[in-house]
Amino acid sequence: MIAPALIGLGALYLWPFISTFVKSFMDVPVFGAGEFTGVDNYTKLLGDEDFWRALGNSALYTGLVLLGVPIAIVLAALIEQAAKGRTIYRVLFFLPVVTLPVAVGMVWRFILNGDFGVLNYLLSLVGLPGEYWVADDRFTIYAFAVVGIWMGLGINLIILGAGLQSIPVELYEASALDGASRVRQFFSVTLPLLSPSVFFVTVLTTISALQMFDLVFVMLGSINNTALDGSKTIVYLFYEAAFVQFKQGYGAAIAIVLLAIIMIATAIQFRLQRRWVNYD
Amino acid sequence: MTKRGQWRIHTLLIIAAAFMVVPFVWQILSSFKTSNEVSSLPPTLFPATPTIEGFETFFGSVPFWAQFAVSAVSLILRVVGQVLVASLAGYAFARLRFPGRNIVFALFLVMLMVPSQLFLLGQFDLMKGLGLLNTLPALAIPGMFSAFGTFLMRQAFITMPKEYEEAARLDGAGTLRVFWSVMLPMARPTVAALAVLTSLYSWNDLLWPLIVTPAGDFRPLPVGLASMQGQFGTDYPALMAGALVCTLPLVIVFLVLQRQFFAGIASSGLKG
Numbered sequence: 381m382i383a384p385a386l387i388g389l390g391a392l393y394l395w396p397f398i399s400t401f402v403k404s405f406m407d408v409p410v411f412g413a414g415e416f417t418g419v420d421n422y423t424k425l426l427g428d429e430d431f432w433r434a435l436g437n438s439a440l441y442t443g444l445v446l447l448g449v450p451i452a453i454v455l456a457a458l459i460e461q462a463a464k465g466r467t468i469y470r471v472l473f474f475l476p477v478v479t480l481p482v483a484v485g486m487v488w489r490f491i492l493n494g495d496f497g498v499l500n501y502l503l504s505l506v507g508l509p510g511e512y513w514v515a516d517d518r519f520t521i522y523a524f525a526v527v528g529i530w531m532g533l534g535i536n537l538i539i540l541g542a543g544l545q546s547i548p549v550e551l552y553e554a555s556a557l558d559g560a561s562r563v564r565q566f567f568s569v570t571l572p573l574l575s576p577s578v579f580f581v582t583v584l585t586t587i588s589a590l591q592m593f594d595l596v597f598v599m600l601g602s603i604n605n606t607a608l609d610g611s612k613t614i615v616y617l618f619y620e621a622a623f624v625q626f627k628q629g630y631g632a633a634i635a636i637v638l639l640a641i642i643m644i645a646t647a648i649q650f651r652l653q654r655r656w657v658n659y660d
Numbered sequence: 661m662t663k664r665g666q667w668r669i670h671t672l673l674i675i676a677a678a679f680m681v682v683p684f685v686w687q688i689l690s691s692f693k694t695s696n697e698v699s700s701l702p703p704t705l706f707p708a709t710p711t712i713e714g715f716e717t718f719f720g721s722v723p724f725w726a727q728f729a730v731s732a733v734s735l736i737l738r739v740v741g742q743v744l745v746a747s748l749a750g751y752a753f754a755r756l757r758f759p760g761r762n763i764v765f766a767l768f769l770v771m772l773m774v775p776s777q778l779f780l781l782g783q784f785d786l787m788k789g790l791g792l793l794n795t796l797p798a799l800a801i802p803g804m805f806s807a808f809g810t811f812l813m814r815q816a817f818i819t820m821p822k823e824y825e826e827a828a829r830l831d832g833a834g835t836l837r838v839f840w841s842v843m844l845p846m847a848r849p850t851v852a853a854l855a856v857l858t859s860l861y862s863w864n865d866l867l868w869p870l871i872v873t874p875a876g877d878f879r880p881l882p883v884g885l886a887s888m889q890g891q892f893g894t895d896y897p898a899l900m901a902g903a904l905v906c907t908l909p910l911v912i913v914f915l916v917l918q919r920q921f922f923a924g925i926a927s928s929g930l931k932g
Binding site: 539 | 744871
């Protein structure tokens with residue numbers, strides 16, 4: 381019964397994983413067999429300015445997207461307290477999740493356009509200057525982050541909503557009898573009891589933000605300028621090395637570094653959780 | 661809660677919901693404008709002279725129905741394959757005893773943590789070696805297997821009472837029969853969750869299809885749409901029309917099945 385799963389995972393996951401690991405120590409030409417070059421790919425990475433910039437971009441993007449977690453907590457709590465219309469709100473917030481990321485990227489690129497984008501127009505109405513939000517690499521990562529938060533909100537809301545529903549009503553009644561205000565209740569009942577869900581959402585958001593690719597590809601896809609050079613993420617760099625420049629060994633090394641980063645980030649989050657996550 | 665409290669909650673939620681919806685509204689309105697109008701200043705809210713030029717350009721330049729078929733068929737293959745493979749393996753991990761079970765299961769868990777990019781090079785080589793580039797199997801096969809699906813199904817089977825299984829066995833049913841006629845039907849909510857998540861992931865995936873469909877018209881919608889942006893970089897009405905048309909199928913399915921969607925996501929807690 382596990383044979384199909386084993387064969388599939390062996391051929392499509394385990395073997396590719398091993399071959400990527402091996403390739404990261406090789407120079408693989410487009411044709412012919414590769415040649416072992418030891419840690420060359422890794423030392424080259426350490427000296428590669430693009431790599432460090434992509435690493436910084438991914439870290440900044442991840443940090444910014446995590447700001448979406450508190451937003452999701454507040455919205456989830458508001459939705460739970462609404463007497464009517466909960467389903468409608470959930471559906472509206474969830475729409476971006478079922479939308480093709482490619483389509484999302486296109487729409488936001490249009491809205492954020494520096495010349496005729498509607499955001500700049502709205503800003504001009506209140507007397508603020510417009511910017512080239514996507515094409516100017518001072519802003520690109522921030523633009524990605526806004527879109528990233530917007531895209532991920534719906535799913536975080538659902539997970540947090542499920543967590544909120546599992547909090548016993550009696551706790552609210554008891555604290556209300558003790559004279560706790562709504563805000564007080566939020567901080568001393570809701571947040572501590574919701575912390576396992578918050579932790580879960582934080583870990584998932586971190587992992588998926590570190591793997592962001594689609595927005596770079598779509599929002600900067602046909603822009604051949606400094607914005608793309610300055611705003612690549614780690615996964616975009618991997619894609620470019622392995623599948624555009626056909627430097628498989630170098631791409632493999634980038635992928636291995638990405639794995640290491642995700643494992644370290646997850647391990648740190650699991651260590652920190654002891655301080656703030658509340659399990660009964 | 662007091663009426664006033666409710667009023668405040670709805671005000672906040674409506675403002676937030678507006679942020680979610682405005683980009684879609686802008687997309688729809690812009691898809692009916694002329695390319696001159698979308699780049700005019702100040703921008704107009706409603707199209708001055710509504711036109712379907714954008715849609716005509718989109719349908720004229722992208723083989724939409726071919727790409728739609730590629731996306732739809734590979735979605736069905738992935739969902740059916742994933743449900744079958746993962747529930748069989750999940751059941752085995754939950755209920756059967758066999759040598760090495762714990763080690764193999766630990767391996768599955770490790771795979772859950774590994775980012776998908778790590779498999780891409782090897783999966784690409786495999787598909788290329790088998791001569792499957794630009795074919796449906798290349799698009800669908802890797803998506804039919806996942807450590808996550810196996811894990812999800814195992815969790816479902818492990819919580820089920822053993823009595824049903826024992827009763828079926830006493831009636832003379834074999835392992836496969838017990839699985840198919842007794843256990844799998846009871847796992848329906850989890851199967852639905854897995855199907856929902858696999859569909860979302862399959863329909864929206866960009867990186868893998870981009871890699872394995874390097875040439876020709878054989879591509880799923882996200883790749884087709886992305887390549888259209890390269891050709892019509894500034895024809896925003898056409899791009900917005902395309903984005904709208906490619907998004908609609910899954911949005912419609914979602915609106916019809918939203919209850920199951922939410923139950924599925926909440927019970928599994930995975931994001932795509």
